[in-house]
Amino acid sequence: MADDMIPEDESTPVAEHEAEPLEETAAPAEEPAAELPLSDKKWFIIHTYSGFEQKVASSLKSRAEAFGFADQIGQILIPTEEVVELRNGKKVTSKRMLYPGYVLVEMDMNDELWHAVKATPRVTGFVGGGNSPVPLTADEVNSVLYRQASSAERPRPKMSFEKNENVRINDGPFANFSGKVDEVNPERNTLRVLVTIFGRATPVELDFLQVEKV
Numbered sequence: 671m672a673d674d675m676i677p678e679d680e681s682t683p684v685a686e687h688e689a690e691p692l693e694e695t696a697a698p699a700e701e702p703a704a705e706l707p708l709s710d711k712k713w714f715i716i717h718t719y720s721g722f723e724q725k726v727a728s729s730l731k732s733r734a735e736a737f738g739f740a741d742q743i744g745q746i747l748i749p750t751e752e753v754v755e756l757r758n759g760k761k762v763t764s765k766r767m768l769y770p771g772y773v774l775v776e777m778d779m780n781d782e783l784w785h786a787v788k789a790t791p792r793v794t795g796f797v798g799g800g801n802s803p804v805p806l807t808a809d810e811v812n813s814v815l816y817r818q819a820s821s822a823e824r825p826r827p828k829m830s831f832e833k834n835e836n837v838r839i840n841d842g843p844f845a846n847f848s849g850k851v852d853e854v855n856p857e858r859n860t861l862r863v864l865v866t867i868f869g870r871a872t873p874v875e876l877d878f879l880q881v882e883k884v
Contacts, residue, residue, distance in 0.1 A: 711742075713810075714777055715797040716795070716797070717771060718772065719771070720770050721770075723771070726773055726790060727748060730773075730775065739786055743783075744775075744777065747775075747776075747814075749768040749817070752822055752826070753826050755879060759841065768814065772797065779803065784801070826859075827859050827877075829881075831851050831854055835883065836851075836883070837882060838881065838882050838883075838884050847867075848884060851863055852864045859878045860875055860876065860878065861875070
């Protein structure tokens with residue numbers, strides 16, 4: 671997605687639930703729809719006060735009915751993804767926002783609607799284009815939907831790690847050992863951590879869920 675359209679990925683948790691223990695295989699999640707219904711409306715990004723995304727979405731729907739522009743507003747999307755972490759030996763899955771402070775809205779854009787949406791409480795404006803916001807392309811919208819759908823099928827680890835970062839192992843035969851990240855494999859969600867055993871640095875391959883930042 672274009673850098674000037676979708677903000678940097680700073681995720682915020684919104685809900686969580688406990689999943690199966692680490693050693694068991696969780697039942698596959700129901701696969702959500704990867705695409706939204708066809709529409710002539712275009713998708714735009716609006717910026718909101720952080721933490722008020724849901725309130726803005728509700729306000730937009732209420733104001734659209736009250737001020738007579740409901741037919742110009744389509745779907746309102748707050749993209750989320752599922753993430754997983756290990757707590758007390760169990761996988762805990764939670765949802766977090768992909769783009770905190772941003773809401774995607776499907777609209778038949780015109781000057782009147784532009785002003786009406788901007789006047790919605792806790793909305794600070796549209797992303798990109800100044801007074802003439804540029805709509806998202808179909809590919810940009812679908813990439814958001816794909817990430818949202820794929821995370822439900824395979825939740826991402828809640829934490830991310832970098833080379834040379836100090837970590838503590840919280841699960842497995844090396845639990846309570848500390849070490850330094852030597853290699854990160856984001857595709858497999860694994861790390862190679864250098865752990866000092868009998869005075870010698872020994873590489874150990876671990877799952878993201880098996881370590882925590884120091």
